[in-house]
Amino acid sequence: MKYNTRQKEAILKYLQTNKEHYFTVEDIWTSFMNNKESVSKTTIYRYLEELKNQSIVKKIMLDNQKTGYEYLDCDDACYHLVCCKCNKIIHINCESLTQTIKHILTEHDFVVTKKSIFQGICLECRER
Secondary structure, X not given: OOOOOHXXXXXXXXXXXXXXXXXXXXXXXXXXXXXXXXXXHHHHHHHHHHHHHOOOEEEEEOOOOOEEXXXXXXXXXXXXXXXXXXXXXEEEEOHXXXXXXXXXXXXXXXXXXXXXXXXXXXXXXXXX
């Protein structure tokens, strides 16, 4: 039987509050330490793995070869624009991209399994 502990609830709240960014275990742990909350890195790792298995978070490799996580709060037609400078995530539903994925399947007999991430620089970072 799985229990919902205070630590798990705090981790999930962090994920939901920071859903516009990728995050690492270190990010979560540092946030808790700064707020004087006691959550071990082991607890964070284990709970993120549990959430990954439930498709609540997605595990990704970041450019710096660290493991990152993304809180999933959109459907299969959702795509992500990720800022390489601030790690901001912009969720978009784009019919043109959906049509492109369908075109790849029908015209090139290729199933795209990872379709959600486009990397670049967001407007706020470009204007800095």
